[in-house]
Amino acid sequence: MFDSLAEKLQATLADVRGRGTLTEDDVNAAIREIRLALLEADVNFKVVKSFTNAVKERALGADIIGQLNPGQQVIKIVSDQLTELMGGAARELSFSPRPPTVVVMAGLQGSGKTTATGKLARYLREQYGSSVAVAACDVYRPAAVEQLVKVGAQAGADVYEQGTERNPVEIAKWARERAVAEGKDVLIVDTSGRLHVDQELMAELAQIKNAIKPHDVLLVVDAMTGQDAVNVAEQFASVVDFDGVVMTKLDGDARGGAALSVKAITGKPILFASTGEKLDQFERFHPDRMAQRILGMGDVMTLIEKAEASYDQEQSAELERKIRKQEFGLDDFLDQMRQVRRLGPLQSLIGMLPGVGKELKGVKVDEREFDRLQAIILSMTPQERRHPELIKGSRRLRIARGSGTNVQAVKALIKQFDQVRKVMRQVSQGRMPDLGALMRQAR
């Protein structure tokens, strides 16, 4: 997400960071670069203008406080301003004290509403254990109902549908009544994609809102949207006064300036980020962290949260014990790799690490490499897995044959494992390993 913008700002400010003083020319040069980077990132040009003006004002008039040199000061100002623009802390849906909480999903065609509906349903089930129903109110796009039926089932939500013959407003009303009757915690209403200038369909959306009084209306916005994002957001805001935004397709390489524009223009918070095709690739949007990320400080918190969600506490305690007692073996190593894999594709995880994003961008992570490592480890005896130092000549050859690899690969794996073990010992003794160096070695 926003990788290129982070890179550009980093490049621009690298000079400033290297020096102790800051002239007006410095500020102007930085501003020019920031302006271009933001425009290339599809931030609306008016938003860019007011953003860079604000940064300039603050950069020129700023007192040099405490430990920060002027260069760091600019980074901080850009960061603060960006955070302010993105809108403070992360926000959640407003749950109704009297269930069901009703959420309406709206947006342009192809922005990803139906997928986001399924993802949100799954997210609410996973995070809050909510019982969720989804309502199929897209009666226009061919096979949209069928799509929601499939996605809803995958998400573990009940799908309320009445085909495509009835009026969507009627279907929404019916779905709400049914959600009440069936005691659902949440009802998510999928609506058809519509153009913000299509008066008839926009009026229909307003009717749906009036008819079922949702607690939240969410606008689904494609992260690749260009300058037009502000028109779309403004129109939807004026017709249905939506409450929050879901940004989709953030797993691509779009810089996502639309997120900044929409927030600046409508003042509505971005609640969720959709980051892949799979239903679990959906998370809370963290504006403050996103601003940090834009500045190249990495989205460490998101990574940590993801790890927490899919990592078993008990396993982790056991692992810690093993590391302390230095019993960490290749079985545990394999286990670790499987854990990491559960977090998502390695490629997307690397993007979240601070300080390595730029260097490793473009480095393709070969997911098959993992399968090879697994085959090698599974070709070892339990004894060998606990004590890899036993693996010499003939054992090595046997393992290589058994795993369909070669002796070099077995050697390399054991060397890599030794390094991991060393790092783990450091961590357990309270020293932070150099992640960047570790990644370079892995390469």
Place this chain on the structure above:
Amino acid sequence: MGRFRRLRESLRKTRQALQSEIQATLFEELNDETWERLEEALIYADVGARTTAQVVEQLEREVTENGLSGGQALSDRLVELLTEIADVGENRIELLAKPTVILVAGVNGTGKTTTIGKLAWHLSRELDRSVVLAAGDTFRAAAVEQLELWAGRAGVGFVKGQPQADPGSVAYDAVSVARRDGADVVIIDTAGRLHTQDDLMAELAKVRRVISKQIPDAPHETLLTIDATTGQNGLRQAQLFSEFVAVTGLVLTKLDGTAKGGIALAIAHELGIPVKLIGVGEQLEDLRPFDAGEFARALIT
């Protein structure tokens, strides 16, 4: 946030004023502000900073060097420059080969299936060609059903595989069916994919290879759908899809909103890929051939 509230109001004015402003701007005294406003107008149409800078520089140069002056002359010349950029390569779709194989690819939600449905309808109902549609999107839930409904509407042939089937095998079957039945055109739908997903892009390249093995010249046309609301990322999309499947033309969809689709100009300028079709609405007749001049005028009016 006071700054942004003001901004919100100024934007509303901007949109209304911008179009007339471009025209007005060029009729005023020409100074830095004029050029800046012109730049903003093009940026606002998603033309992108690089292409915008070049166009405006060119116009500025012509004013100083060739003594180009007068609002109308400037405005006409601007449209001309934009038209020249937009008008690259062959912008028609040849239907000489029998069957002509058309592969359609693009990012999720850009309108591939809808485009194919409309294209099939035109070919079948207006040009009287026999058409076979191939449901190569075996990934997205209900994508096959969506295309099948379109095939029914257009009254054309339809080939699908098992759910989650290899899209290459669906393409293979469709081309075989078309050859057996002597169909004129085969249009192959593919699953939406982000250009950054290497495995999915490799899968797409494989679909193309499967087609080429059956008919060496095929696919005769590889169309990339680009959503007109797309910003600068569209350039990356076009670049990467071209690397994997040699895109021969764009379909610029969803031009019926307020988006101008200026990214197509940047794509034409930097990658030399022409727009072949545009989508301007939900109706069948809203899929149209691309006209560079009309597009250029629309960008700034």
